[in-house]
Amino acid sequence: MRRFTGDRLVVATHNRGKLEEIRDLLQPYGVTTTSNADHDLPEPVEDGTTFVENARIKAHAASKATGLPALSDDSGIEIEALDNAPGVHTADWAETGNGRDFVMAMTRAHDELVARQAPQPWRARFSCTLVLAWPDGHDEIFPGTMPGRIVWPMRGDRGHGYDPIFQPDGYDETFGEMDRWEKNKISHRADAFKKLIAGCFD
Numbered sequence: 001m002r003r004f005t006g007d008r009l010v011v012a013t014h015n016r017g018k019l020e021e022i023r024d025l026l027q028p029y030g031v032t033t034t035s036n037a038d039h040d041l042p043e044p045v046e047d048g049t050t051f052v053e054n055a056r057i058k059a060h061a062a063s064k065a066t067g068l069p070a071l072s073d074d075s076g077i078e079i080e081a082l083d084n085a086p087g088v089h090t091a092d093w094a095e096t097g098n099g100r101d102f103v104m105a106m107t108r109a110h111d112e113l114v115a116r117q118a119p120q121p122w123r124a125r126f127s128c129t130l131v132l133a134w135p136d137g138h139d140e141i142f143p144g145t146m147p148g149r150i151v152w153p154m155r156g157d158r159g160h161g162y163d164p165i166f167q168p169d170g171y172d173e174t175f176g177e178m179d180r181w182e183k184n185k186i187s188h189r190a191d192a193f194k195k196l197i198a199g200c201f202d
């Protein structure tokens, strides 16, 4: 596995919530991070069929464009009773044509569970795949996951995306109710980060 030896890293995301979490998670390692916004990078088309494929598309696009190593995150929520939807389409469910509306997306998830008469608890998991890519085309891949359940109504105004309807196993709070440090200890992203750090930073 290739180690990260530089001191500059592009965080290849357009999602502010993710960017803040990733910066907190990288904070102990003394890396200077920039993001897609700082480099004025367009959002690449995510036409892969898996989290790994989409994460590789994003990391390689940013690394090639900047000449720097780049770290991407492709993530989503998989709801068992919906045949693991929305999965790689998690962001698409929020798309309005004019920005993203996560209340709409969470309402859709709830409405589909009710329409299917899915018995509670509504089992689900958040997944995250991190890809660290270098300009020469090399990359390293790190998967992470957090199991839990979908709750309704939405709870909490912290976090981002689908956080208000996801209650991780072993906790009474949703991700939307947790403070950022608590979420960053246990999330799917934190799980993938442990592997990234062990493989490439420690």
Ligand SMILES: O=c1nc[nH]c2c1ncn2[C@H]1C[C@H](O)[C@@H](COP(=O)(O)OP(=O)(O)OP(=O)(O)O)O1
Binding pocket: 012, 013, 014, 015, 018, 043, 046, 058, 073, 074, 075, 076, 077, 090, 091, 094, 126, 159, 160, 161, 162, 163, 175, 187, 189
């Ligand atoms: O911790 C999370 N808490 C709540 N929701 C989350 C989380 N992690 C991912 N999600 C949801 C929202 C996001 O829209 C979608 C991932 O889609 P995904 O394409 O990976 O991210 P994105 O389009 O928002 O940003 P970008 O591709 O520029 O990194 O899953």
Ligand SMILES: [Mg+2]
Binding pocket: 046, 091
């Ligand atoms: Mg995306």
